[in-house]
Amino acid sequence: MISQFFIDRPVLANVLAILFVLVGGVALFGLPVAQYPNVVPPTVQVTTVYPGASAETVMNTVALPIEQSVNGVDRMLYMQSSSASDGTYTLVVTFEIGTDLNFAQMLVQNRVDSSLAQLPQSVQSQGVTVKQQFHRDPADAGADLAEADL
DSSP: OHHHHHHHOHHHHHHHHHHHHHHHHHHHTTSOGGGSOOOSOOEEEEEEEOTTOOHHHHIIIIIHHHHHHHTTOTTEEEEEEEEOTTSEEEEEEEEOTTOOHHHHHHHHHHHHHHHGGGSOHHHHHHOOEEEEEEOSSTTOOSOEEEEEEO
């Protein structure tokens, strides 16, 4: 019944469709995005460089001690790491939604500190960087980084 009304008047149907899209677009800017809950889990990134080492050497001498000490940190969901052929190592620790990122960074820093003695001297002298990654605004696709060097 209603569908037949709009089938008989296609111009009216198109005008109403365009009007609904425009009203939706205007209403989109009035939504309180800041009140949405966090849906992106917070992450802490650990990075370091072992100059002149291959990816396998970085994995065996740098990644293993750090990952063994960081594994099991409170409220951690999972870890993801990568070792590159230029000697760089990156570990991303993902935490449960709602975890205080400053507290999570402190926990990861403490765990990394406990493994520093097991790392090669050149890695210790270069330092291990622990950064927090978080999204302030759910509409913002870029991650803000706050860093603290060990």
